[in-house]
Structures are given as structure tokens and as C-alpha cells.
Amino acid sequence: MLVNGEAAGQPGLIKDTTTQGFREDVIAESMKQPVLIDFWAPWCGPCKQLTPVIEKVVKAAGGKVKLVKMNIDEHPQIPGQLGIQSIPAVIAFKQGKPIDGFMGAQPEGQIKAFIERLVGPMGPGETAELIEAAAAAIAAGDPAGASELYAGVLEIEPDNLAAIAGLARLHLDSGDIEGAKGILGMAPPDKASDPAITAIRAAIELAEQAASLGDTAELEAKVAADPKDHQARFDLALALNARDRREEAVDHLVAIIKADRTWNDDGARKQLLQFFEAWGPMDEASVSGRRKLSTLLFS
Helix, strand or coil: CEECCEECCECCCEEECCCCCHHHHHHHHHHCCCEEEEEECCCCHHHHHHHHHHHHHHHHCCCCCEEEEEECCCCCHHHHHCCCCCCCEEEEEECCEEEEEEECCCCHHHHHHHHHHHHCCCCCHHHHHHHHHHHHHHHCCCHHHHHHHHHHHHHHCCCCHHHHHHHHHHHHHCCCHHHHHHHHCCCCHHHCCCHHHHHHHHHHHHHHHHHCCCCHHHHHHHHHHCCCCHHHHHHHHHHHHHCCCHHHHHHHHHHHHHHCCCCCCCHHHHHHHHHHHHHCCCCHHHHHHHHHHHHHHHC
């Protein structure tokens, strides 16, 4: 996110320049650290694809490299002198001289590798460190601290999926379903299938389903009275999951599948898969549940 041409929290890291400012913004600055100059134009589609990616990687470099952007329509002299014939074009300056470059929109990994050739290994970057600190805060029982850390990430990268998912889950864990849905709405539409986003979306859907079920005692009594009451057992699994009793929830759904795989159009198995998605593939209950399901289906 740019504020008056500067990266939030890192003044001067990313800025626009002019023909008159080129010597100071690029040549002089490159005597201190490498400077990338990004030649672009408003009509250039690939330029719009490159901009957020290169800005993200430059921010992650933590000041080891700077990014200067030049609109070639308004300032054609410098790109002309450098022989720029197509855009986007990125040229790296070091010690006052162009030393490397690339043309066209590039994926994040290639841009990171390009910058690392200039400055060495970048490490996890500021946002990655904040994400790790948030996870540590959650483990330490400090959701408020984690929330502040996730918010800090989103100040720097408003579309950071890990921070969006993490903050949404904190709201969900506190019982604020609507708040979780609001945070989830910050995710870019083209990232809707990202595992971090699908997991929290599934968790929200499960929470909404469980909200109408009430206490587990009545459902447990129904199942005890009639073990073949699959709907009561199904609802009990949802309610148990909402109370983080995951192993019990799995066992009830597995019991339905064992008794009648076709019940509710294979609904118990489908619900179990949604549990796994919401919990994450490496969650102990997911691993155990998949093992139970596989044993039942393929033995």
C-alpha cells in the first residue's frame, strides 16, 4: 500500500520519479543500495500485473533495495536513452550504473530471485516475521496481541492471505461470526480458492450451521435413545465440532457412514471432508479422521 508515493512504514522505499529527478532518485540512491527503476505506462496491462508483485517483494527486502517508477508517456527521455523498447521493463542500478534487468510481468518467485542476485538472501521479510509472531501470540494465549500483529501485516499488505485468514479465525474463535465474514471479504476474489481462504470459509460455514443447534445434551440424548437417528447424530457432530470436540465429531460421522453410506446423499462423508478442510490437512483430528474414513471405505 502506498501513501504519498511511499511504502507504508518504510519511507522512500517506493516512489515515482521524473526526468529531472532521475539523477537523484536513481543514480545517487544506487550509490547506497541497489535501485530498481520500473518503466511503465497507464495503458500497459502487464505493467498493472507487475506493479503489486514487485512492490511486495521490494517491501519484503526490508530496505536492501529501492523501487523507483517512471511513466514513459510523461517522461520518455530516460527510457529512450536506455534503449527501452517495450514495457514493463525493470532495470537495476548499482553504484550509479545499470547492471541487470528484465522485461515483462514476472511471477513473485522470479522477481525475488532477481533481487536476491543483487542483495543476497532476503530472509522471511517483515510481514512473514509478523505472521510468525502472531502465531506465537496465539500459542501463548494472547489473541489480542495476535490481532494487532495481523492488523500490522494488513497495513503493509492489505491482501496478505495468511493475515486475513488468521484475523478472521480470531474473530470466529471469539464467537464473532459476522466479524469473521467481514474480514474474509477482504480477500481478493481471484484468491478465493487459496487453501488459507477456503479453510476459514469452511470454518465459518460450520459455525453458522452449529449456531442453530443449541446444547449437545439434547442431541446426545436423542442419539442414545435411537442410534439410527442419523439426523440427530449428524447435528451432534456439528455441535461437537463447534465446541472443539473434533475426535467425537469425526466418530459420529463415521458411524453414520458405516451404517448407511447413502444417507442424505452421502452427506456424512461430505460433512467430514468439510471438517478436514476447516481444520487443515495437518491437524491431528484431520489426520486421524482421514485414516478412519479410509479404513472404512477401502477395507
